[in-house]
Amino acid sequence: MKKIVTKSGLASLALLPSLAMAAAPAVADKADNAFMMICTALVLFMTIPGIALFYGGLIRGKNVLSMLTQVAVTFALVCVLWVLYGYSLAFSEGNAFFGSFQWVMLKNIELKALTGSFYQYIHVAFQASFACITVGLIVGAIAERIRFSAVLIFVVVWLTFAYLPIAHMVWAGGFLAQDGALDFAGGTVVHINAAVAGLVGAYLVGKRAGFGKEAFKPHNLPMVFTGTAILYVGWFGFNAGSASAANEIAALAFLNTVVATAGAVLTWTFGEWLHRGKPSLLGASSGFIAGLVAITPACGYVGVGGALVIGLIGGVAGLWGVTVLKRWLRVDDPCDVFGVHGVCGIVGCLLTGVFASSSLGGVGYAEGVTMGHQMWIQLLSVGVTIIWTGVVAFVGFKIADMVVGLRVSEDHEREGLDVNSHGENAYNQ
Template sequence: MKIATIKTGLASLAMLPGLVMAAPAVADKADNAFMMICTALVLFMTIPGIALFYGGLIRGKNVLSMLTQVTVTFALVCILWVVYGYSLAFGEGNNFFGNINWLMLKNIELTAVMGSIYQYIHVAFQGSFACITVGLIVGALAERIRFSAVLIFVVVWLTLSYIPIAHMVWGGGLLASHGALDFAGGTVVHINAAIAGLVGAYLIGKRVGFGKEAFKPHNLPMVFTGTAILYIGWFGFNAGSAGTANEIAALAFVNTVVATAAAILGWIFGEWALRGKPSLLGACSGAIAGLVGVTPACGYIGVGGALIIGVVAGLAGLWGVTMLKRLLRVDDPCDVFGVHGVCGIVGCIMTGIFAASFAGWRGLR
């Protein structure tokens, strides 16, 4: 009788994995805390990170205008994201847009869980990405666009560009169905913002005196401070894209450190060879180049891949803000396309290379 009872108990234990799989998703407190911290870090990248970084790059007479534009567009995107952005980006829908079931976050229960985190945290995390993407574009339009025009542009661009791209890549849309790899925003954030900035810079024209005057950064310590804030915040940006505090988040974290360091050295030595001496602006720009380059790849590749991406991104970014900028003849005051566009493209291409099994990282392809 005892033997039969034991056998019955063992059989019941064998069924536990199936029972666990059938159980509803449960929020994990550690993962929720991790994702809230990551969300705060990404928000910190926009205010004050991007604001200070761009504010130091432009002329002193326009710095308050830049800080105002970044702050107000940040607030505007937050509202638009809650009203309709999240629903259209992450709701079930077609290849380009989601649905309207989550307008004003209605129909999202307080206890709704995505993976192991509450859905409200997912809303905030993805909203922080939308905020910083818009903030990046402002740098390309600096010093010659009306405040009202910026606000109109943000509404139109967020609706017709950011939201569909986010849905296509992260919301189960067209690119996701074709196997697109973008761990933390190389396509959705950086390339998307850079192309918008490039087109916008062409459309609104050049600043008065462009090509005749030297438009130098008015405050390099301000640029350095902004860079430091962006660097720290980027760990929330990349590691947080894992969605949980797991081994993939750890990998993304380490790869972010490695790629940034490699890009700083790549940019500095390239600048040294090109101009005869390194500079603080070059080191700051190299850091951003490495962060951008590793963003699409950080959770998919090994550390060796991150090192190579960092070096290549550093050199590519230097080329983007010197030779390519002259070739394009565009007035991009904060080098949005030269850094975010060029390095984002490099990072996305190299993601496909280093995420492949032959590159030594197993588990994806």
């Protein structure tokens, strides 16, 4: 039995029993089709309403509607761009960095075309949900002071030249996939990708008026917790669905997601308790996200013990990211996008290279690959993602700045984006 541990362009299979089976004609499996549709709906649910509520509760009440609007409208924009050209450039055959235009507007995809054992149209929707949530993550880093029009311009540029090529490089047989990079469900493609873009945006947009002088506290912690709970449930579609079938690897990814997240919640909570003297709901909620992010690249490759260790480390890493690293970077990232998604995404990607080892309970490396070599490939994939998305994000924000300007006026910022950008108030004044 030959072990395959890289995600192909159209399906993620962990084990290939025989060449005879690989050569057999593809047949639609009703269970796999149902499974993948449910997983797709769960990932869509993560963005609308999960990310919207989670981020909305973290910022001030005068800007909550602006956050919900940014998440909702960028969600719709990405869906349209995905069908127009995004899916084709990310997942069709092409070169090491981009696919081709063969599936623009989904032409040349027959109604009964299959991706593995489920219909390709479901794969289009499943991967669209990943692109949507990745863009949704970014807006949390630039909240409360950016122009709505600038967000939309940036999204078009960044999705086209950052998300699509990185997805192709990692999941569709491109540069990093050819090198053997392991990313089961989006450590590089989603979390590091979005976190670095958000960090660049936070620097370019600048700090909020009064930052460092005024107390900026989450305006609605129950909303934060509600968003966290939705994200947690949806994440099972995110991780288990990346197995591309209702099989044993999906079961492994599902259980690993439960275990790693629990570990991260505990280490974040107890770490905060020791550091600040009290455990908080915000800390526990952040621990959930840290664990989910850390296990994402590893969930289908590592054993349950490895997942627990990754989660325990992820909780500590995330707490360090939003307390120590954030001070070092001197950045105003209102929703701690880089501190959680960036730091825990990097930790998870690197630890995947360790705990995928069969000697540590994982599914094992590709034939002839050692742990040292796999760790180098994981580090390379992290580095390429950081540099690529960082450059594209800088260009994207600069283009938006030149066209419409990045920031609202200080008066509008202090009064709130809800009323000035959207003509609405979340709460009765």
